[in-house]
Amino acid sequence: MAFYDPIINVLGLREWCDSTVVKSDTPKSMAELLADAAGKDSVETAWYDIPFPSLDNLNQSCGAIDRTRDMTSGVEAVFLDIKDPLKTVLDPLTQPLSWLLDGSLYLFTHTPWWVLIPLVLFLSFKVTRSWPTVILVAATFFFFAFIDHYTYAVETLSIIFVCTVLCILFGIPIGILMSKNDWFQKINIPILDMLQTLPSFVYLIPLIFLFSVTESKLYGIAIMLYAIVPVIRLTDLGIRLVDKDIIEAADAFGMSKKQKLFGVEIPLALPTIMAGINQTIMMALSILVIASLVSAPGLGTLVLRGIRNLELGVGLISGFCIVLLAIMLDRVSKKALSRINAAQDH
Amino acid sequence: MTDNISNNIKISVKSLYKIFGPKPQSVLQAVKDGMGKPELMEKHNHVLALQDINIDMVDGEITVIMGLSGSGKSTIIRHLNRLIEPTTGEVLVDGIDVLKLSAEELRIMRQTKLSMVFQKFALLPHKTVLENAGTPLRIRGVGDEESINAEAQKWIDRVGLSGNENQYPHQLSGGMQQRVGIARALTSNSEVMLMDEAFSALDPLIRTVMQDLLLELQKDLHKTIVFITHDLDEALKLADHLVILKDGAIIQQGEPQDILLNPNDPYIEDFVSDINRARVLKVRSIMSEIEHDLPSNEENCCDFDDTLEDVIAHSEGEILKSYVVMQDGKPVGALHMKDLVKALVPRVSSTPSAKAS
Numbered sequence: 001m002a003f004y005d006p007i008i009n010v011l012g013l014r015e016w017c018d019s020t021v022v023k024s025d026t027p028k029s030m031a032e033l034l035a036d037a038a039g040k041d042s043v044e045t046a047w048y049d050i051p052f053p054s055l056d057n058l059n060q061s062c063g064a065i066d067r068t069r070d071m072t073s074g075v076e077a078v079f080l081d082i083k084d085p086l087k088t089v090l091d092p093l094t095q096p097l098s099w100l101l102d103g104s105l106y107l108f109t110h111t112p113w114w115v116l117i118p119l120v121l122f123l124s125f126k127v128t129r130s131w132p133t134v135i136l137v138a139a140t141f142f143f144f145a146f147i148d149h150y151t152y153a154v155e156t157l158s159i160i161f162v163c164t165v166l167c168i169l170f171g172i173p174i175g176i177l178m179s180k181n182d183w184f185q186k187i188n189i190p191i192l193d194m195l196q197t198l199p200s201f202v203y204l205i206p207l208i209f210l211f212s213v214t215e216s217k218l219y220g221i222a223i224m225l226y227a228i229v230p231v232i233r234l235t236d237l238g239i240r241l242v243d244k245d246i247i248e249a250a251d252a253f254g255m256s257k258k259q260k261l262f263g264v265e266i267p268l269a270l271p272t273i274m275a276g277i278n279q280t281i282m283m284a285l286s287i288l289v290i291a292s293l294v295s296a297p298g299l300g301t302l303v304l305r306g307i308r309n310l311e312l313g314v315g316l317i318s319g320f321c322i323v324l325l326a327i328m329l330d331r332v333s334k335k336a337l338s339r340i341n342a343a344q345d346h
Numbered sequence: 347m348t349d350n351i352s353n354n355i356k357i358s359v360k361s362l363y364k365i366f367g368p369k370p371q372s373v374l375q376a377v378k379d380g381m382g383k384p385e386l387m388e389k390h391n392h393v394l395a396l397q398d399i400n401i402d403m404v405d406g407e408i409t410v411i412m413g414l415s416g417s418g419k420s421t422i423i424r425h426l427n428r429l430i431e432p433t434t435g436e437v438l439v440d441g442i443d444v445l446k447l448s449a450e451e452l453r454i455m456r457q458t459k460l461s462m463v464f465q466k467f468a469l470l471p472h473k474t475v476l477e478n479a480g481t482p483l484r485i486r487g488v489g490d491e492e493s494i495n496a497e498a499q500k501w502i503d504r505v506g507l508s509g510n511e512n513q514y515p516h517q518l519s520g521g522m523q524q525r526v527g528i529a530r531a532l533t534s535n536s537e538v539m540l541m542d543e544a545f546s547a548l549d550p551l552i553r554t555v556m557q558d559l560l561l562e563l564q565k566d567l568h569k570t571i572v573f574i575t576h577d578l579d580e581a582l583k584l585a586d587h588l589v590i591l592k593d594g595a596i597i598q599q600g601e602p603q604d605i606l607l608n609p610n611d612p613y614i615e616d617f618v619s620d621i622n623r624a625r626v627l628k629v630r631s632i633m634s635e636i637e638h639d640l641p642s643n644e645e646n647c648c649d650f651d652d653t654l655e656d657v658i659a660h661s662e663g664e665i666l667k668s669y670v671v672m673q674d675g676k677p678v679g680a681l682h683m684k685d686l687v688k689a690l691v692p693r694v695s696s697t698p699s700a701k702a703s
Contacts, residue, residue: 249468252427253482253534254456267472 002060003051017062079206087210098217100162105216105297108158109151116154117141128335140328149299149321156288156298156325163220163284167228168277175235175273176261185236196229200290208294219288219296226287230279238272239265274337281329289322299325354405356538356570357426362399362435364421364594367392370433383593395421396594399435404587405537406568410602412581413591419574422591423540426572427460428452439538457486461531465543467523469515475502475526476511482534501529505559521552528560532567541573545580557583578617582606582626590614603631607689619692624655632689633671633679650678654686 008014051057058065066074108116117138124137144153178185203222211218242265250260266273292300299318306315365373365386373381373390383394396418403409413419424430425437428444437444439459447455461482469478480498483489489497502511505525515523524544531539545553557580564571575581581588582602589599597611606627609615630650648657650673661667665687671679 245466245468252462254453255485
């Protein structure tokens, strides 16, 4: 006899409990198996061993209450049920992402190295105006090319480029809306918290069910969900932190909301927004390694190979390349940020 | 004097109340029935910021609203352009009730009629001095870039910043930044200028220079200026009409000389006891009726608007003399040095604290 039997009886729920026939072929819980192995029908419970009224424990007294195992399989069933309609909606919506990722990959990997490297150097000079940074970028690229990691690095760069641009395109407007609307912010903050703290592998699980592993949008979505958080948060923060006196002056001179947003708030929040973009790039790079599990190309695949085949050298070198790439991206974006800061130091 | 000013009132504030708190309307009646600030805070947890404010501001004059911090002076000035919504009351600018305007009408009113100068300057840090000064015209969207810059440059020159127009605000000193603030307000070409503690963040020497600049500009421009300050010397120097505020209520308003000579409240007596009266009081405030037996040749020294300091310097310390006071070359009154010396001593106060100070 299970512990909660008397309580069920007292509450008059016995009939309801017994109305559901307990299926005999359901798998047993670990406790039940142990009890079986000990050869006892039911375990005598001491008064201080009161079991917590959990689903499993209540199920022993009352068959109508589902076990925890039934709950998880229920979640799975629900997900599988909505999967098909969800897929019909999401598949066409996210298809452009696949095209973008594939197109960008094609473009990056098919541009000859003697075109791409000077182009990258020129762009990094454009945004940073700093020769030391350009030299760092050049050194990094020549190192990649010299040790034959150039293609992998460029693939990684291509994916980061597409995902970061999309994160900025979606993230900044969301951040602006959050800064303007307290309710929208209240709803969004828990979602952002979740996206940021959810273990990276957990992202992949539902995505694998929804999309085919061979499609590039699968890792594109995973990267974007993870990396978009900082740019949203810091856009919201930056606009909220704009000096209240200046906002008041803008109001006092009769600025419209649009003039205020584009003429005052965004320019003044730009250093904070740029810090968010820097973080977004870094997070995109960090999840890209994990995304190689779902066929994301680039340096991550080499790391994965290192782990899978215990090829220590391959894993270490590609890991080092990722660090180099991270340092390069970080320095370039930080330098661009400090240029903006210098322009509006106050 | 009161008769001729009532004709050209530019801004009129009528029975304005402001209560901060979750439900201001619910306690408004209690305030109107005479509940005070501490009681309101204790019983209803609302803050009484302004009670029964009535001010008429005359076209082309400087109205100074003076009070210590927390007296509600900044709250009043923000009601004039409705940066703060009142709990009840009227604010008429040129006879139009600002509080009844739609959002769009209010924006146009702010763009064209009411400019503002801020204590912390509130310039756009990412724009140059020239761009900052041109902001009001750019907001309004009138004229091309060239004419806006020309207009902005004109006012930058006027406030004495020629040569700084391509610098950024952070490259300028506080006094220069506030000059940009004033140039910006002037560029909008509004008839009313609201100045919220405009010179309080500046150090004393710069402050005096800026006050002189304002008075000099006002001589030509004849704007209606509402000036907020906590500094009595500044208030007396600038004011045509002085409003003294305490705990959200007006305790005295009128001609500054008059307030100085006839304070109607111990609080104001306390306030005025500290200032240099010889520098602030003017001959016109203490002269008496013209007397015909005064020698009217070399002894008619003083102008109507001279300060007592000027007269003391002129008399070289003699206190038995009498002078004829002139205005525009005509004698208008007599000044006895005896009265002058009496006026230098604050009226014997009823509160011992005033005496002590």
